Amino acid sequence: EAAVTQSPRNKVAVTGGKVTLSCNQTNNHNNMYWYRQDTGHGLRLIHYSYGAGSTEKGDIPDGYKASRPSQENFSLILELATPSQTSVYFCASGERLGGNTLYFGAGTRLSVL
Amino acid sequence: QQKVQQSPESLSVPEGGMASLNCTSSDRNFQYFWWYRQHSGEGPKALMSIFSDGDKKEGRFTAHLNKASLHVSLHIRDSQPSDSALYFCAASEPNTDKVVFGTGTRLQVSP
Numbered sequence: 001e002a003a004v005t006q007s008p009r010n011k012v013a014v015t016g017g018k019v020t021l022s023c024n025q026t027n028n029h030n031n032m033y034w035y036r037q038d039t040g041h042g043l044r045l046i047h048y049s050y051g052a053g054s055t056e057k058g059d060i061p062d063g064y065k066a067s068r069p070s071q072e073n074f075s076l077i078l079e080l081a082t083p084s085q086t087s088v089y090f091c092a093s094g095e096r097l098g099g100n101t102l103y104f105g106a107g108t109r110l111s112v113l
Numbered sequence: 114q115q116k117v118q119q120s121p122e123s124l125s126v127p128e129g130g131m132a133s134l135n136c137t138s139s140d141r142n143f144q145y146f147w148w149y150r151q152h153s154g155e156g157p158k159a160l161m162s163i164f165s166d167g168d169k170k171e172g173r174f175t176a177h178l179n180k181a182s183l184h185v186s187l188h189i190r191d192s193q194p195s196d197s198a199l200y201f202c203a204a205s206e207p208n209t210d211k212v213v214f215g216t217g218t219r220l221q222v223s224p
Contacts, residue, residue: 004156031210042115042201043157043214050210058211090156096210099145099164102203104156 003027006091006105013112019078021108023091029103030096032074034058034066036087037107043090049074050096081112116140117204117215125221132192134218136202138183143204146178146185149214151199160187160200192222 003026013019025032033048035058045058047066055066063085065077078085089108094100119136126132136146145164149157163169163176163185170176175188189196202215 033212035214040216042117042119042216044115045211045213048211056211059213092156094210094212099162099205100210100212101147101159101162102149102157102212104158106154106156 004091004093004103004105006089006108009106009108011108011110013078013081013110015082015112017081019081019085019110019112021076021078021089021091021110023074023076023105024072025074025091025093025103026072027093027103028071029093030071031094031100032068033092033094033102034064034074034076035090035092036060037090038087046076046089083112086110086112115213115216116143117202117213119200119202119215119218121218122216123219123221125223126192128192128194128222128224130192130222132189132196132220132222134187134189134200134202134220136185136187136215138185138204140204140206140213141183142206143183143213144180144207145205146176147203147212148174148176148185148187149201149203151201151217153198157199157201189220192220194222194224196220197222
């Protein structure tokens with residue numbers, strides 16, 4: 001089964017600070033995704049990537065940047081963190097095919113105070 | 114409004130009972146659908162995919178897709194306490210790798 005590892009698992013940040021969430025996958029999948037999970041909203045897509053060097057905006061990209069420096073790594077960057085970005089963030093990877101199943105990491109719980 | 118809506122928000126069934134979850138899309142471009150399950154403290158895991166109209170059965174789980182009505186459902190027979198989890202419907206369009214998830218249904222199976 002695909003292995004997707006997120007770090008850190010828990011993070012407390014201050015308002016206005018910079019936060020970087022990291023994701024690593026070991027199955028050579030082309031696509032990687034960042035979602036946030038909030039009660040009442042389910043999983044919402046922030047950014048995704050088709051491969052090294054590419055990033056695409058998802059449905060809620062405002063306030064977030066993404067970086068895909070290699071096939072294995074995909075980062076989510078909050079340049080100026082706000083309390084509204086307190087959430088659980090999930091990274092996922094998948095093949096680049098129509099109808100691709102996603103494999104998720106265990107999540108990062110972020111609190112912005 | 115999110116393009117993939119699920120109902121009910123929560124559902125409680127007795128052990129051995131049938132659980133039925135629903136998902137409706139507002140985007141006719143969606144052609145591929147999945148059901149994912151998330152246990153507490155974990156990431157979501159794919160349960161099953163369904164890409165063609167009709168039923169798809171995998172063990173105790175049956176998915177049904179009606180593309181004309183943009184409706185997909187998941188039925189779990191002989192529900193077990195281990196089925197208690199948050200269930201997500203997901204959808205994507207052909208020729209794109211953007212995958213959109215629904216709002217989730219929390220299932221509780223009581224012994």
